[in-house]
Amino acid sequence: MTWDEGLHRGAQVVADIPATGRELTYLEAIRDALRFELRRDPNVLLMGEDIGIYGGAFKVTQGLIEEFGEARVIDTPMAELAMIYAAIGMSFQGFRPVVEMQFADFISTGFDAIVQFAATNHYRWGQPVPITIRAPGAGGLRAGPFHSQSNEAWFVHTPGLKVVAPATPADARGLLLSAIRDPNPVIYYETKYLYRSLKGPVPEDDVTVPIGEAALRRAGEELSIIAYGAMVGEALAVANQLDAEGHSVEVLDLRTLKPLDEAAILATARRTGKVLIVHEANRTCGVGAEVAALIAAGAFEHLDGPITRVAGPDTPVPYSPPLEDAHRPAAPAILEAARDLLAY
């Protein structure tokens, strides 16, 4: 059973994907969203390193320069800071640039442009900055410390930004459509691990996924697992395993990390009384810390156990397979934490 079959289990589950019969990989769904927006809105353009002729380091943008030309699929110098600043300047003239970081790790090179300029601009002088930054992140691909990072917390901490992290092909497409149309700067974390490993139903029409709404992937009564990105799949695998053992476990896919869907987070915590938060990013001041604080403040009297986190340790992401496997949360570690919490 593949994990996304969990999408279709349970009556209350939010997964209203029209049955078009079309199945795409996570990567194809991203490309499909880019093509859809490039066709729909002449102000949308793509910028990045190696995204045109070469089709992108992961081939996400393959074929787009052929259809839309080099004025809308722009191969740039290796200069993330200038690239994001240029996107900001273009947005001031009505464009909606989608900037590709070749790896999320390289977003640090463009940090000033994002957190100092783009994030503050509307607050300071009222001019929106409608740019989308695609950040292929997270690990599991033996790519080492500088091609495996989950650095989303940097931006979740920054007022003025929105941050999304889809876990399914349908959400990859729907959230990218929303990100491009949003008048604010959006950091779009796509999970490299899922690019070709995950396939699922994806709408063909103009179906967006709203920013700021989590999705309940699986309903349950005894325990809530809250996750995003590739960890949603791990969480569903754990939930299925525990289901087979007679437990009832709920899985909430955050989908948007900023703004967090506080209502959905509190609702699941109140429903089950036990919460396990899972993410690949290192633990300290990660998204899980904020989710835990929300629950502690807003669902305290419903809790029947300690809010628990399974996260990457506070280290760089190592390369060697045994080290990376020890770093990256996966079903066995999540299962152990879930059992502890169920037994509490």
Added chain:
Amino acid sequence: MELHPDLLIRAHYYMRLARALDDRGTFLHKQSKIVGGYFSQIGHEAISVAAGLALGPDDVAAPMHRDLGTYLVRGLHPRRILAQYLGRSTGVSLGRDANLHGMGDLSLGLIGFISHLPASTGVIAGVAHAFKLRGEPRVAMCFFGDGSASQGLAHEALNWASVFQLPMVAICENNQFAYSTPLSRQMNIANIADRAAAYGIPGVIVDGNDFCAVYQATCAAVERARAGGGPTLIECKTMRMRGHAIHDNQAYVPKALLEEWATRDPLARLEATLRARGLLDDDALAALHARIERELDDAQAFAEASPYPEPGTVRDGVYA
């Protein structure tokens, strides 16, 4: 080539207005009506006014904190500027940003800067890129200093502008000090403009205290950009005549250097030119002075009568 009398008279007004507005701000800071930092632009008036006047109405500029003249030339009213300084709800940023920071208004072709000054080089490269993609005959101009020139983004942005042959004019105001750091600690070459060769664009050096020289150099660069000739880097050599900000007495600057540059004051030089050409006399100067004081009295009264922002609005406007 002699510049047109109307242009010189217009430039004189804006340079005088910038100087007087600067003095008014200093006065208000001493009265504790302006709080926080205050940045004087005295000595930079020729650059900010000349570069501003070289642009057309549809062009876009990203001036910095020593470019009061550019904001004024592009039509930002002194009322809104003083209200901004006083932290009032009628200031350009509604009280959210400080002094000249964040004084953007795209309807006037103005982009608000951030304290990370070379940011404007990158944003303006993007604005110019937009003009190029749309085939519009418009020009984008950024302003940065000798300190900013040491930051990586200034290089990235100028290289970017050259690679894409963008209609961009980069004005580097070399005023010899970045806070207390002298040029000799910024670079080991004689001229910032020499770096233009490394980007494959023209680099122009101009006396930043000579209005006519800055105007002619920026006009040439703007025309070149508008005609599809690509970006130009213009280094305006000048001197920061006050400290980094009002708290800084710049004791680290040799007195002799300041005295030498005081003899090259851009406003005095333009006025000498005007007098030599019969375009200014004592009466006209007194009348101009009175007009500007009236305008600033009005602006100050407006600002002081304006309400502070409501504390309850602190969370408003983070998102569009």
